[in-house]
Amino acid sequence: MHTHTGEKPFACERCEYKSSQLANLQIHTRTHTGEKPFACDTCEYRCASSGNLKKHMRTHTGEKPFTCDTCEYRCRTSSHLKSHIRTHTGEKLFTCDSCEYRCRTSSRLKSHMRTHTGEKLFTCDTCEYRCRSSSHLKAHMRTHTGEKPFTCDTCEYRCRSSSHLKAHMRTHTGEKPFTCDTCEYRCSRSSHLK
Template sequence: MEKRGEKPYSCGTCKYSCHQKSDLVKHMRIHTGEKPYSCKFCEYSCSQKSSLVRHTRIHSGEKPYSCEVCGYSSSEKSKLVKHIRTHTGEMPYSCELCEYSCSHKSDLLKHMRSHTGEKPYSCEICDYSFSQKSSLVSHIKLHSGEKPYSCIICGYSCSRKTHLNIHMRTHTGEKPYSCTACDYSCSRKSSLVKHMQKHNGDKPYSCNVCEYSFSQNSDLVRHIRTHTGEKPYSCKTCDYSCSQKSNLVIHMQIHSGDKPYSCKVCGHSFFQKSDLVRHIRIHTGEKPYSCKMCEYSCSNKSSLVKHRQIHSGEKTFV
C-alpha cells in the first residue's frame, strides 16, 4: 500500500517523480519529444491532450472562461485568473531586491533583469541585445524597414505600437503626464522627466569648453555647436545651413510661403509663433519688459536692450 506523500513513479532521465503512472508518461514526452495529439485544422501538435483542447479553441473561437465583473472572456483559465487581478488589484509576485510587485509572474521575471542586467535576446544583424523579446522584435523592424503600425488620420507609420499611441496624441491633444509642481502636462513620459529637472535644478550635462551646464543632453549637443561652428542642417533650395533643426523648419517656410501663425484680430500672419506673440501685444497693449532703473516698459526685449544704453552711455552703430 502506497504511503502518504510517497511518489513511486520516477523518471530515469531526470529527478522528476509523481504519484500516478499517467503523469510519468506525460512527463517522459518532454525528453522524447513525442507529440501524439494533432490538430485537425492546422499542423499544430502537442504532448498533452489538454494543450490540444486549448489550442482548438483558437479555431472554434470558444471562450468558456468569463469575468463576472466585466464582459471579458478567455479561452484559457490561467488568462482569466490574471485578468481578475486587474479588478482586485492583487499583486502576488514581489521583487526581493526592491519594492516592485506585479500581478503576473512573467512580469516579475522581466523586472529581475533590471537588477541582473541579463539581456538574453540578441540581434543577429548587429550587436544589440535586450532583456525582453518584444524589444528585440521591435528592433529587428529597424533593419527590415517594416512599419506595420499606421495612423488612420495622417498616414504616419512606425515600427512600434507604442510609438503610434504617442503619435495619436498629436491628433487627440491628450496629455496624460502632468507635473506635480506646476500646470505643465505632456504626451510623453520622457518629456515630463526632462521638465522635472527644471524644478529640481538638476543640470547633469556640462560643457567641456565653458561653464555652461544643462538639464538635457540634447541642449548640450546644440550648445557645443556654438563652439565648433557645426551646422548640420542644410536647406535643399539655397545655401542656408544652421545648427538647429527647428531653425531649418522655420527657414523652409520662406521658400514655401507658409505662414501658419495668424492673428485673430487683424488677420496678419507670420512664419514664427514668437512673431505672432509679439504682434498681439500691439492689440493688447501689453508691455512685459521693464527697465529696472526707470519706469520705461516695452513690448519687445530688443527695445529694452536699446533703452538700457541710455543709462549705460553705451553707443551702438547700426
C-alpha cells in the same frame, strides 16, 4: 484571470515591484541582476526581454508596422504611435507637479522636470557643455561637427536643430504665436517675448 481581478501575486524580492504574470517578474528581476540574455545578431545590442529585441530589430529591417489613421505617419513601436496620435488630438496627458506645464510624452515631462531641479545629465565629450535632454546634446554636438541637417523648403537656410528651423519658417509664414499678457505685442520667437 489576474488581469481581471487586479491581483499581483508575483513579487520582487529586492524591491516593491509586483506583477500579475511570472514572465514580467522574470524580466523585471533582470533590472537588478543586469542580465541581458537577448542579443542582436547584427550589432552589439543586448536586452532583458524578447519584446525589446523584436523592437530593436526593426532599426535594422526598417520595418514600421504601426500606422496613423489620420496621416501617413508610420513607426516601429505602439508607444511612438500613441504619442504621435496626440499631435492630432492635442491631448496632453502628462502634467508637471511644480507648474502648469503639460505635454504629450513622459520623456518630455522628465526633461521638463529638470528645469525645476537644475539637473543636467547630458554632457559633451568635446567641451564642458551640459544640458537637460539628449536632443539638446545632439543639437550641440553639431556645433563641433558643423552638420546642419535641417533645411528650409523655401530658401537656402540650413540649421542644426528642428526648433531653429521652426523659428526660421515663421519668417516666411509671418506667424507670430508668442503674445504679451499685458499689451497687444506679438512676435515670432519666445526670446523676443522674454
